[in-house]
Amino acid sequence: MFKDDNVYKVYFPLEPVCMHLSNASKEKLIMDVPIEADSSNEKILFMDSRKEQLFDEMNHMSYLSGLWFTFTVERFNYLHVTSTIFALLINLVILFTYEREVYNTQSHIIKVPISFAPIDPDLLIFIIGIL
Numbered sequence: 001m002f003k004d005d006n007v008y009k010v011y012f013p014l015e016p017v018c019m020h021l022s023n024a025s026k027e028k029l030i031m032d033v034p035i036e037a038d039s040s041n042e043k044i045l046f047m048d049s050r051k052e053q054l055f056d057e058m059n060h061m062s063y064l065s066g067l068w069f070t071f072t073v074e075r076f077n078y079l080h081v082t083s084t085i086f087a088l089l090i091n092l093v094i095l096f097t098y099e100r101e102v103y104n105t106q107s108h109i110i111k112v113p114i115s116f117a118p119i120d121p122d123l124l125i126f127i128i129g130i131l
Contacts, residue, residue, distance in 0.1 A: 002041070010044065020061035021054060022073040029054070089128050 002008075034046055064071035 002039070015058075017055070017058045017062045020058045020065060022057070022061070024073070025054065025057055093125060093128065 029050065032046075032050075033043055061071070061073070
């Protein structure tokens with residue numbers, strides 16, 4: 001860093017919490033650093049502007065790693081994909097097993113299944129339970 005026509009070395013201590021920064025955040029930070037910056041001061045100011053966001057993520061992941069079940073970014077991604085698949089399967093079960101009520105001419109209610117294929121709802125739920 002330049003100050004008063006002198007060059008100073010700037011040392012950034014590595015906090016233990018820094019080990020909890022995800023690889024995606026590291027790569028995004030590296031890609032966002034202004035390469036065309038004229039001086040190191042601009043890059044340092046950029047890092048200073050991003051520090052709160054990075055420390056929030058690192059502190060959160062540090063807290064989660066201290067729980068009885070260790071949370072990592074990879075596990076979060078796995079849980080996200082798994083929950084999305086289960087939500088899709090639940091919606092498919094609802095779609096294929098939904099019944100609507102239809103009134104006939106004598107004002108009796110008839111339950112008519114809306115189905116795109118002859119699927120037994122119990123069998124479908126059993127198969128999803130196995131998966």
